[in-house]
Amino acid sequence: MIAQAEIAGAGHLAGILAPALRGELNIVAPRRETVQPPFYRMGKRGRPVVCVVGDDDYAPAGPETWACAVKRRAWASFAIVHGTGAQMWHYAMTAVAARDVGRLLLIETTSAAAQEWGGFIRERTPALPFMGFLPRDGVHPVMPGRGDLH
Secondary structure (H helix, E strand, C coil): CHHHHHHCCCHHHHHHHHHHHCCCCEEECCCCCCCCCCHHHCCHHHCCEEEEEECCCCCCCCHHHCCCHHHHHHHCCEEEEECCCCCHHHHHHHHHHHHHHCEEEEEECCHHHHHHHHHHHHHHCCCCCEEEECCCCCCCCCCCCCCCCC
16 A cells, blocks of 8 residues: 555655554545545544545635535544645654544645635634644645645
């Protein structure tokens, strides 16, 4: 799985895939239309769960288009709004955080939509701790042919 991610240009995911493959955590990645991800199958044997919301493309739609967004916000013990280029240490840190908190919501988004997702987290769950990643300069994702800002 990690080798396939590397071939696909997503080697940075090894930071979270490796702990999952070792059985240290579970990962679920619902689609936009998924109302209830299969959490009844996750978290068994005391494993932490990372729910990855993949609103990270060239046309992010924001939280209102994710059918499970409100339920996942209420479910989470911690959230990360990831609005910058992917680096392996970001995902390794996510895996470590998931082990500590148990239920982690990872929102993959663009730098332009990161503020909207942050507002969504704070809207009804102001006590939910979360952190955000934004690029130091420029925007993410990078428009095709304009270079990479990681």
